[in-house]
Amino acid sequence: MDKIILEGCRFYGYHGAFSEEKTLGQIFVVDCELTVDLLAASVTDALADTVHYGHVFETIRKQAEQAKYDLIERLAGAIIEDIFAEFPPVQAIRLKVTKENPPIAGHYKAVGIELYRERP
Known part of the structure; x- marks a missing residue:
């Protein structure tokens, strides 16, 4: 199956325990x-035949910037729920959320989680 990829989307939010x-x-x-x-989109060149990734970005932004969760697991779950609700052509989602500077001691690039869900 084909993929639409949004990589490195950055948001300022207030999630954490x-x-x-x-x-x-x-x-x-x-x-x-x-x-x-x-x-269809690869043949017709029509936006109506694909999922508009700009709209997906805005869906992610709403959860990342407006909601507040204790766990990034819940943030990712809420984003996935919204994408499935708003974009019926999406059959599965792999979503990764990372924090580059969480309040834990140590040296690392980032910490995060990844969820994979298929449409029920």
Whole structure:
């Protein structure tokens, strides 16, 4: 199956289990891979035959910037729920959420989670 990919989408949000995260906020990076049949779009060159990735970006932004969750697992789950609800052609979603600077001691590039869901 074909894919639509949004990589390295950056948002400032207030998700986290610690009070500092809820108060100060931080950057969240979202990578999203949508499984969609793109055969028609590859032939017709018509936006109506695909999923508009700009609209998907706005769907992700709403959850990342307007909602507040304790866990990035829940943030990712809410994003997936919204994408399935708003974009019927999407058959499966792989979504990764990372925090580059969580309030934990150590040296690392980022910490995060990845969810994979198929349309029920």
